[in-house]
Amino acid sequence: MVSFSATDAVDSATDTLSDHELMLAVRDGELDALGELFERHHGPLFGFLVKFTGHRNAAEDIAQTVFQRMLKYRHTYRDDGSFTAWMYHLARRCAADHFRKSNAAPTATDPADFRQVADDSPNAGDRAATRDDHALLHSALGCLDRDDREVLLLSRFQELSFNEIAAVLECSVGAAKVRAHRALRALRDIYLQLQKENLS
Amino acid sequence: MNCSSAQERFADLLDARASDAASTADVRAHLASCPDCQREYAALAQTLAALDSLPVAKPGPALRKNFYAMLEEEKNSAASIAASVVRRRHAARVSLWRWILIPVASGALAVAAFLAGTRYAPPAATPAVDVATKQELADLRKQVAQLANDTLNYQRSTTDRLQGVLATVDQKNPNQKVIADLIAALALDPSATVRLSAIDALYPHANQPAVRSGVLASLPREQNALVQVEMINFLVAAREHEAVPELERMTRNPALDAQVRDAAKRGLAQL
Structure with missing residues (x-):
């Protein structure tokens, strides 16, 4: 016989709610609903912040602060809001605070991101080449202007529409598209340059 | 279509979410016949592919642990705020009764004094008061009551x-x-x-x-x-x-x- 607890009932009920509905519930005082939002979004948010800051520890701190601010400013969430856009809007501000405090340009040199472990298994050469490629790309991202890096990461990894990206960046949809494309071209130039330097 | 305008629209071609074949047909046609744009497009597509293949970093367990600790703290704090508000409301009700009882008791005393006065003292001769004076007196009473009310508000601690x-x-x-x-x-x-x-x-x-x-x-x-x-x-x-x-x-x-x-x-x- 399958036991069905009250917690299961609550879980299955929150599973069917949209992000927006859950955040409205949080705003109205049902703070537990934020747990479901955390489970849905902390992974992608953390992934974005690691690539944006280049540091795992900073990314964890900022992600934590983002959820703290969701609680603190829950009353400012609007009826017509998009939860994801609001979350990345907060993340952007928290990251800006982080950069202001650390007063240092982010670099992609966190050793935890690029574990250099001896690999004797078959296809180890291919994997090493892939690791090198990833390291180069991380470096290229780190060299990119912060605004460019931000729009590129939002447009490629966070499953946001350009309407939502425009809301996060507080610009028009057209401007967001142009910025994303310009950022991709800048990354391409830096990435190719680093590849050349690596080969020579 | 020239190279410059074609390259401006590469973003639509590279963005799988937005592009449909019809809206990008002219860019594709230009691309098929222009080796320079083909190179440019290939380099951008290669960069994007590399970007998409980057491993996704996973957070450590501390993030989840800290989040739920923070959530619990906030819930407790919200509960304590609610409890303290209930306590304050109770105190406010007690205080409200005090505000109601004092004037009622004062009024009762005044009525008792008036009744005693009419029983044991001879009535004084009342001068005749015209309608305009009565109205003026009524307005004055209203103003004094409003002033007393405002003063009470300002004097609250x-x-x-x-x-x-x-x-x-x-x-x-x-x-x-x-x-x-x-x-x-x-x-x-x-x-x-x-x-x-x-x-x-x-x-x-x-x-x-x-x-x-x-x-x-x-x-x-x-x-x-x-x-x-x-x-x-x-x-x-x-x-x-x-x-x-x-x-x-x-x-x-x-x-x-x-x-x-x-x-x-x-x-x-x-x-």
Whole structure:
């Protein structure tokens, strides 16, 4: 016989709610609903912040602060809001605070991101080449202007529409598209340059 | 289509979400016949493919642990606030009874004294009073009553006024009078503590334009740096773009506290 607890009932009920509905519930005082939002979004948010800051520890701190601010400013969430856009809007501000405090340009040199472990298994050469490629790309991202890096990461990894990206960046949809494309071209130039330097 | 206009639209081709074959047919046609654009497109596509293949970093267990600890703390804190509001309401009810009983008892005493006077003393000769004088007297009575009421309000202790503000914290749908009182407390209350509490109590209603306008209107009058910073934070959190000119004025005002100017600068950057 399958036991069905009250917690299961609550879980299955929150599973069917949209992000927006859950955040409205949080705003109205049902703070537990934020747990479901955390489970849905902390992974992608953390992934974005690691690539944006280049540091795992900073990314964890900022992600934590983002959820703290969701609680603190829950009353400012609007009826017509998009939860994801609001979350990345907060993340952007928290990251800006982080950069202001650390007063240092982010670099992609966190050793935890690029574990250099001896690999004797078959296809180890291919994997090493892939690791090198990833390291180069991380470096290229780190060299990119912060605004460019931000729009590129939002447009490629966070499953946001350009309407939502425009809301996060507080610009028009057209401007967001142009910025994303310009950022991709800048990354391409830096990435190719680093590849050349690596080969020579 | 020339190379420049084709390259401007590569973003549509590379963005799998937005492009449909019909809208990009002309770019594809140009691409098929232009080796330079083919190279440019291939380099961008290769960069994107490399970007998409980057491994996804996973957070450590501390993030989840810290989040749920923070959530629990907030829930406890919300519960304690609710409990303290219930306690304050109880105290307010007791205090209200005191306010009701004292005038009632005073009135009863006055009536008893009047009855005793009419029974044991001869009635004095009453001068004739015309209608205009009666009306004037009635108006005067009204004015005195209003004055007494206002004086009572102003003379309430800071603690009482603070309790009045805090009692609104857990009201999900307070009426406009309550919100107007909070804005008035923010604008006029002599105690910075009461004003700080008022701004906290206004957060749940930040989505109302009247509340945002009220806070914005109170900002230039505010003299306390702490309250000024909290007002700026409120307006920024509420994304009140109307605040931009005032924040700009504040950043240029050397008489303001440095922390207030910094808060205004940060607010401008965020707005």
